[in-house]
Structures are given as C-alpha cells and as structure tokens.
Amino acid sequence: MSRGRFARWFDMRGWTLLLIGAPYVWLVILFLLPFLIVVAMSVATNTPTAPPFSYGGDHPWINLEPFSRVLTDGLYLRAFLTSIMNAFVAMVLCLLIGYPMALGLTRVSKSWRTILLMLVILPFWTSFLLRVYAWMGLMGKNSWFNGLLTDFWNFLVPLDWAIRSVPMMHTNFAVVLVMVYTYLPFMILPLYASLERLDPTLDEAAMDLGSRPYQVFLDVTLPQSIPGIIAGGMLVFIPAAGELVIPSLVGNASQPMIGKIIQDEFGQARDWPMASAVAVALLVLMVVPTMIYSRYQAKAEGAK
Amino acid sequence: MAAQDDAPFLRIEGVSKSFGTFEAVKNVSLTVGKGEIFSLLGGSGCGKTTLLRMLAGFETPTKGRIFLDGHDMAAVPPWERPVHMMFQSYAIFPHMTVEANVGYGLKHEVGLSKADRAARVAAMLDLVQLSPFAKRKPHQISGGQRQRVALARALARQPKLLLLDEPLAALDKKLREHTQFELMSIQERTGVTFIVVTHDQEEAMTLSDRIAVMDKGEVRQVGTPTEVYESPSSRFVAGFIGSVNSFEATVVGREASHLRLDVPALGGEVLTRDMPGLVAGQNVSLAVRPEKLRITKDRPEGPNCLAGHVKDLAYFGKDSLYRIALPGALVQAHAVNARRGDEGARIADWDDAVWVSFDPSSAIVLVD
Numbered sequence: 001m002s003r004g005r006f007a008r009w010f011d012m013r014g015w016t017l018l019l020i021g022a023p024y025v026w027l028v029i030l031f032l033l034p035f036l037i038v039v040a041m042s043v044a045t046n047t048p049t050a051p052p053f054s055y056g057g058d059h060p061w062i063n064l065e066p067f068s069r070v071l072t073d074g075l076y077l078r079a080f081l082t083s084i085m086n087a088f089v090a091m092v093l094c095l096l097i098g099y100p101m102a103l104g105l106t107r108v109s110k111s112w113r114t115i116l117l118m119l120v121i122l123p124f125w126t127s128f129l130l131r132v133y134a135w136m137g138l139m140g141k142n143s144w145f146n147g148l149l150t151d152f153w154n155f156l157v158p159l160d161w162a163i164r165s166v167p168m169m170h171t172n173f174a175v176v177l178v179m180v181y182t183y184l185p186f187m188i189l190p191l192y193a194s195l196e197r198l199d200p201t202l203d204e205a206a207m208d209l210g211s212r213p214y215q216v217f218l219d220v221t222l223p224q225s226i227p228g229i230i231a232g233g234m235l236v237f238i239p240a241a242g243e244l245v246i247p248s249l250v251g252n253a254s255q256p257m258i259g260k261i262i263q264d265e266f267g268q269a270r271d272w273p274m275a276s277a278v279a280v281a282l283l284v285l286m287v288v289p290t291m292i293y294s295r296y297q298a299k300a301e302g303a304k
Numbered sequence: 305m306a307a308q309d310d311a312p313f314l315r316i317e318g319v320s321k322s323f324g325t326f327e328a329v330k331n332v333s334l335t336v337g338k339g340e341i342f343s344l345l346g347g348s349g350c351g352k353t354t355l356l357r358m359l360a361g362f363e364t365p366t367k368g369r370i371f372l373d374g375h376d377m378a379a380v381p382p383w384e385r386p387v388h389m390m391f392q393s394y395a396i397f398p399h400m401t402v403e404a405n406v407g408y409g410l411k412h413e414v415g416l417s418k419a420d421r422a423a424r425v426a427a428m429l430d431l432v433q434l435s436p437f438a439k440r441k442p443h444q445i446s447g448g449q450r451q452r453v454a455l456a457r458a459l460a461r462q463p464k465l466l467l468l469d470e471p472l473a474a475l476d477k478k479l480r481e482h483t484q485f486e487l488m489s490i491q492e493r494t495g496v497t498f499i500v501v502t503h504d505q506e507e508a509m510t511l512s513d514r515i516a517v518m519d520k521g522e523v524r525q526v527g528t529p530t531e532v533y534e535s536p537s538s539r540f541v542a543g544f545i546g547s548v549n550s551f552e553a554t555v556v557g558r559e560a561s562h563l564r565l566d567v568p569a570l571g572g573e574v575l576t577r578d579m580p581g582l583v584a585g586q587n588v589s590l591a592v593r594p595e596k597l598r599i600t601k602d603r604p605e606g607p608n609c610l611a612g613h614v615k616d617l618a619y620f621g622k623d624s625l626y627r628i629a630l631p632g633a634l635v636q637a638h639a640v641n642a643r644r645g646d647e648g649a650r651i652a653d654w655d656d657a658v659w660v661s662f663d664p665s666s667a668i669v670l671v672d
Contacts, residue, residue, distance in 0.1 A: 205395035207382045208360055209409035210461065219408075223399050 035283070042066055042276035052270045066277030076261065076278060080285070083258040086172055086247075087240035090179040094187040094236045095229065097180070102191035102228075103221070106198075117192070120185050128182065132249050135178050139168040139250065174250040175257070179240050186239075187232040194228025195221070227300060230293050238286050258282055311374065313338035313497055314359075314465060319368030321354050328354040330521040331368070336514075341491055341498040343508040346518035347544075352501045355518075356467050359499065360389045373464055383412075388463040392470040394454040396442045402453050403429070403438040409461040428456040431490060448479045455487075459494060468500045472507055484510055505545045509533065517541050538672040542591045549635045550591040550670075557584050562664055565590055569633040575607045576667040589670040596666035597637035599626060599651050600659045609661040614652045624650065628660055635660060 006014075044053035045063045055061050070076045105116055123131060138145040146165050154162045168174050198221065206216040244259030251257065256264075258278065265275035312335035321329040329351040336342045344352040357363045359370065361382035370377045377385060388409065396405050407425040410416060416424075429435045432452035437445055442453065451474070458466055471487065472480045488511060491498050502508050508515050509529040516526045517540075525537045536542035539550060553574075556564040562575045563582065567590055574590065582588065603609055615634060616627040619641075626637045637660060639651055652658045 199393070199395065201391050201393055201395040202397060204360075204362055204382075205389070205391055205397070206408070207362075208387075208389045209457065210383050210412035212383050220397060 038276045038279055041272050042280050044273045044276075046271045046273050051272065053272050063273065066271075066274045067281070069274065070277050070281045076258075076281075079256050079258045079261045080281070082172070082255050083241045083243075083282075084285075086175050086179065086257060087237050087243070090176050090183060090240045091187075091233050091237045093176065093180045094184050095233060098184055098187035098191055098232065099229075102188050102195050105188075105192050106195045120188050123181075123185065129245070131182070132178055132246060135174075135181065136169065136250055139174055139177075141165040141169070169250060170252050172252060172255065175243075175247050175252075178246045178250055179236075179243060182246065183236040183240055186235040190231040190235060191225065191228040194225045194231070198224055227297065230296065234289060234293055237289070241286065242282060312336060313340075313373055314499075315371040316355075316359075317369045317371070319355070319358065319365045319370060321351075321358060321363060322366045328521055329358070329365075332518075332521075332523050333368075334516055334523065334526065336497060336499065338497055339495050340513045341488070341500065341511055343500045343502055343512040343515045344518055345502055345505060345508040345515050345545075347503055349520075350518040351521035352503075352518050353469060356389070356469055356499065356501045359465065360387055360467055361385050386461075386464040387467060388458040388461060388465075389467040390454045390458045390469065390471055392473060394450050394474075396450055396453055396457070398442050400442075401438065402434060402440050402442065402445065405442070405453055406456045406460050408457060413461065424460060428460045431459070431493070432456045448475055448483065451475060451483065455490070459490075459496065462494075463496060466496045466498050468498060470502055471500060473502075473504070480507075487511065509545075517544060519544070534668075536591070536668060536670070539589055539591070539670050542668060542670060546593060547636060548591045548593055548668075549597070549633075550589050551633060553588050553590040553669075555582050555584050555586045555588060563669065565669070569630075570610055571631045574667070575664040576669050577665045579669050582669070582671070586671075591668040591670055592635075592662050592666060593668075594625065594636040595638040596662055597635065598661045599628070599637050599639055600661065601652065601656070603659050604661050606661065607664060608667075609659050612658060612660055614654055614656050614658060617650070617652075617654065619650075626652065628658060630660065 041053060043062045043064065043066075044055055045059035045065075046052060047054045047059070101120075105113055105120075108116065137143055140146060142165075146168065149166045150163060153166065168177075202220050202224075203216050206220045207213070211219060241257075242259050243257060244263060247257040247260055248263075251260075262275050262278050262282070265271050265278060269275075314334075314336040316332055316334040319329060319332045320327065332351075332355060334342075344355060346352045354363060358365050359377075361377070361380060365378075372385075372387065397408065400408070403425055406428050407421060410421045410424055413421070425438075426435065429438055432455055434445075434449060434452055434456065437449060442450060445453070451471070455471075468487075472483055475483055484507065487498075498511075500508070500511055502511075512529060514526060514528055515532050517524045517532060519540055525532055525541045527535075532541060533545055536545065542548045542550065551567050551569040553565040553567045556566050556573060558564070558578060559575075561578050563578045564573055564575055565588065566573050576590065598604065603611075610630050612628045612630040612635075614626055615629040618625045621641070623638055623640045626639065628635050628637055641650070
C-alpha cells in the first residue's frame with residue numbers, strides 16, 4: 001500500500017523533483033561546498049604546518065589580513081587590473097569581430113549556415129594547448145609570421161624606426177590576441193542564437209518607413225540583440241579574466257594576471273589563506289556582472 | 305469613392321518578375337487612380353504579394369516599369385519611396401512602445417520639430433483609437449490593436465500609396481467585419497490610395513473600388529466588384545469569385561435580343577442575354593450563380609425551366625442552400641428564407657420534385 005502511494009507520488013511530482021534536484025545536488029557538492037572550504041581557508045592564518053594554515057590557539061579564528069592585503073597590496077590590485085583590462089579588451093574585440101560573423105550567419109542559405117557554424121566550432125576539435133603553442137610559434141622572433149610583419153613594418157616606416165622583429169611574445173597584446181582567438185566562438189554562438197530569432201520582416205518594415213540599411217541595423221537589429229551581446233560578453237569576459245594558461249604561456253611575467261597569482265600563492269608561496277582570499281575576491285568580482293545580467297534578463301522576461 | 309484623374313496615379317507597365325526559372329508575375333499592366341481602394345485578389349502563389357513587394361521596392365521587376373504620380377520608381381530604394389506597407393504579420397517593433405512604433409517613420413522627416421512629430425503621432429493614434437495605449441509595448445495589446453498600430457505607423461508619414469498585405473487575415477470574423485468598415489472610413493478621411501492584397505473574395509468585394517483578379521502571375525480581370533461578380537470574363541474568374549453552376553454549351557443561334565444555347569447537361573436548350581461576337585456552333589460555357597436560380601413547386605411561366613428534385617439542403621438560418629438533381633447535372637441554388645416558421649417555411653424538402661428556373665439575363669455566357 002505504502003509502496004503504491006510512493007509510486008503515485010513519484011509519478012505525479014517525484015520525477016520532476018528528481019530532475020530539478022539532480023543538478024542542484026551536483027552544484028552543492030562540487031561547487032558550493034568546495035567554495036565554502038575556500039572561503040574558510042581565506043580567513044585562516046598561514047602557518048608552516050601541513051596543511052599550511054591553522055585556526056585558533058595562538059591564531060585568531062577569523063583572520064582578515066589576507067583580504068586587507070588583497071585590497072591594499074599593489075601586487076594584487078595590479079593583477080586584478082591587468083586581468084580586467086585584458087579580459088575587457090578581448091571581450092570588446094570578440095564582439096566587434098563576432099557580431100558581423102554572427103549576423104552573416106543569419107543571412108546565408110541554410111546549407112551554408114550549417115557549414116559555417118561547423119567552422120566556428122571546428123577549433124575545439126584540436127587541443128586548446130596545442131593551439132596556444134601554435135600561436136607561440138607564430139609570434140616568436142624567428143617565425144615566418146613575425147618576419148612578415150617585421151618586413152611590412154620596416155617597409156612602411158622610415159629607416160630609423162626599423163626593427164629586427166615585432167615584440168609580440170610575452171606582452172599583453174599576445175595574451176589578448178590568443179584570448180580573442182580562443183573565446184571567439186563563445187561570443188559568436190549566443191549572438192547568432194539571438195540574431196537568428198529576429199523577424200526579417202521587421203527590417204523590411206523599418207526600411208519601408210524610411211530607414212537606410214545602417215539605420216535599420218541601429219534601430220531594429222542592434223537593440224533586439226542586446227541579450228545575445230550580454231550573454232556572449234559574459235561568456236568571454238568571465239573565463240578570460242580568470243585565465244591562467246594563456247598568460248602563463250604568452251604573457252608578460254612581470255605583469256601577472258590574477259590566475260597566475262592564485263597559482264603562485266598556492267604553489268610556490270604555500271600561502272593557502274592568501275590564495276583563497278584572492279580567489280574569493282575574483283569570484284565576487286565575477287558574480288557582480290552575472291547578477292546584473294540576471295536582473296536584466298528577469299526584466300526582459302517579465303516584459304514578455 | 306474613386307476620383308480618377310486623367311493621368312493614372314499609379315501605372316504598372318508590363319511588369320514581370322522571375323525567381324530563377326519560376327515566373328511569379330507575368331507581364332502585368334494596371335492603372336490605379338488617386339484615392340482608390342484597389343485590390344489584388346487571388347489564391348496563394350498567384351503573384352499578388354510579389355507585385356505588392358515590387359511596389360514597395362523590396363523586389364525589382366525583371367521586366368517592365370512602375371510609375372507613381374508620374375515618376376519612374378525603378379531606381380528608387382524602398383526607404384525613399386512615398387509608399388508604405390502594412391505587413392501581414394504587422395511587423396511591429398517589439399522593443400518599442402506603441403507611440404514609438406507609430407512615430408518611427410517620422411524621424412526621417414526632415415524639418416519636423418519634436419512637437420510637430422508628437423502631434424502627428426497623437427493624431428494618428430487618435431485616428432485608430434489607440435490614444436490610451438500610447439505607452440504600452442506591443443505584447444501588452446491585442447491582435448486587433450496591433451493591426452491598428454501597423455496601420456497608424458504606415459499612415460503617419462502620409463504616404464502617396466498605402467500597401468496592405470492581407471490586412472484582415474489575422475483577425476477573427478467579428479473583428480474582421482468591423483475593421484473592414486473602419487479601414488474604409490480611414491481611407492475616406494485620409495484620401496490615401498490603398499492597394500490591398502487579399503485571398504478573401506468577400507474582403508475584396510466589400511473593401512474595394514476595383515479588383516484585379518490574379519491567377520498564376522497574370523491579371524485575369526480588372527473591374528468593380530459588381531463587374532467582376534456579375535460579368536466575369538472567364539471561367540476562372542466566375543469560379544474564383546463566389547460559387548457558380550457552370551455547364552458546357554453550344555451556340556444554337558440568335559432570336560430577338562436573346563441567344564439560344566444547347567446545354568446537354570440541362571437536357572435541352574436555354575435562352576440567355578445576347579452576346580456579340582458569338583456564332584452558331586461555337587462552344588461556350590453557361591454559368592449561373594446559385595442565388596439567381598429560382599426554386600418553385602409548380603412550373604413557372606417563361607423560358608429556362610428545368611424539372612428536378614431536391615437532393616440535399618443546408619439550412620443557414622437566413623438562407624438555405626439546395627442541391628438539386630436535374631436529369632444531367634447537380635446544381636446549387638441559394639434561396640432566402642423570407643418566411644418565418646418551422647419546417648413548412650422552406651420552399652422545398654428532401655426529395656421534393658421542384659422546378660428550377662432562371663432569367664435569361666441572369667445567365668453568364670463565357671467563351672474563355
């Protein structure tokens with residue numbers, strides 16, 4: 001009897017709860033709990049023990065010194081600034097490059113669209129690391145690519161300004177270049193999704209009412225694609241700001257990004273509380289734009 | 305009503321449009337007078353929408369020319385044409401308020417001050433009775449209201465020509481009838497020339513001053529609703545507009561002012577109004593509209609009386625449709641139920657023997 005009641009409950013409501021609950025359980029166990037551990041570590045005190053932090057005893061239960069260092073020590077502030085700058089520039093470039101591509105995708109025939117969309121995702125089929133190494137090869141002083149750029153520059157400028165090679169490796173330029181290359185699909189796909197939904201008769205209506213094509217774009221296409229721009233922008237900005245591999249491989253070691261700082265604090269410095277505090281600060285920095293986006297989306301959804 | 309000048313306001317000259325090997329519009333020539341409501345009527349794929357899109361400038365004619373108010377429109381892009389369109393889907397900008405939608409075209413009007421613009425928008429909203437909804441977003445108003453926003457937006461710039469693509473198709477029946485009259489009264493007040501594309505013959509009949517019936521990219525007949533209905537020029541037009549009983553016939557000869565036809569399906573000869581140009585022995589079609597057939601129990605006086613029996617009848621309240629079996633054909637006859645009552649009010653019942661008759665002047669003789 002009770003088994004039958006359970007079965008009925010499961011059929012009516014249980015399976016939906018299971019479906020909704022499973023990802024939540026996953027997130028709680030694999031994201032929220034580890035994050036709480038990191039938060040707990042961020043208020044501990046660094047000690048020469050294993051693991052290298054302690055609470056209580058000679059040390060306070062809550063030690064806010066790592067956080068005050070995050071906010072006052074120039075090293076961390078500069079790293080945050082570098083991260084945000086690089087990620088922001090990469091995001092803007094991705095938008096400028098990705099928008100025309102996404103718009104183009106909506107204007108070609110169905111069969112071409114499939115092929116071009118495939119090409120957008122194609123880079124993911126090779127290892128990310130391999131692609132970064134390929135860029136390192138291209139940007140290096142002795143590469144044919146660098147040589148070509150050097151010759152081009154030397155051809156354009158007066159003799160006094162001639163250079164032996166273009167200083168690309170180990171610069172923020174290199175970091176941004178590789179990030180744009182890596183994250184471009186994350187911009188194109190949400191943009192394409194939002195542009196593809198637009199009704200082409202709206203363009204005709206605007207044109208019919210006296211708008212030239214560029215005005216049609218500004219008045220009709222662009223405002224309606226804002227959700228896509230925000231989604232794409234966040235998909236690029238958030239991982240780019242926390243990027244570790246690209247700046248370590250092609251970036252300027254004297255201008256570290258925040259990911260590198262976290263790695264160094266955990267690793268070489270063995271200062272886990274400090275590393276945790278930086279990680280928590282980074283997360284807070286990323287959560288703010290996400291929350292703005294969610295509110296914007298809730299407003300847009302509510303308007304429908 | 306149509307105040308036609310000597311020089312036509314809109315002249316379409318031998319316009320054709322091909323998409324690849326498919327010819328959507330074939331050598332269409334039409335003239336439309338200023339202030340006219342002109343309908344392009346036809347089934348789907350007849351080329352009416354393509355013709356409309358060429359007037360708006362979204363498609364370029366493969367051949368032929370379009371003149372509006374004396375100007376060749378060939379090189380004029382859509383955004384410079386004094387022609388506005390009301391789209392079938394209404395195409396209202398979802399991210400703008402009702403007010404901003406209506407005022408959208410006005411922002412391109414050079415030398416129109418902000419206050420003038422607001423006044424024009426207000427006047428337009430007033431015209432379509434949407435003033436209380438000015439600040440709403442399109443998703444907050446009903447389908448009928450959206451249709452009126454589309455109309456106000458298209459009229460706001462005072463176009464020379466307003467194109468309406470299936471203006472009433474998306475509305476339900478009650479609203480459609482109401483909107484039909486509203487469209488006509490707005491047209492009268494603004495004096496703008498309307499070109500209406502529709503597949504609905506009733507809509508075309510009630511709205512238009514003149515109708516062009518289209519089929520497979522060609523214009524089959526142009527005329528007033530009465531002309532197109534009462535004097536169709538071809539079997540296609542007769543069958544497309546309203547319903548019709550049509551039969552193969554052969555011309556026997558002329559007598560007095562009448563034409564005598566042999567109609568095998570009706571089991572003999574019938575008299576029709578004379579039509580010039582026909583000779584004895586020529587094969588033609590005889591067409592009679594269902595409402596022009598009289599049904600009586602007794603044999604009436606005069607020509608064109610046919611005996612049959614009621615095969616089927618459908619009661620619609622105000623009228624009834626009878627299907628009457630004649631010796632060689634099944635005909636449809638429409639009769640108004642003028643008397644009120646029970647079953648007795650009907651002219652005839654199932655299987656009753658009846659006489660079907662029609663006036664010689666009511667029959668249509670079609671050559672094409």
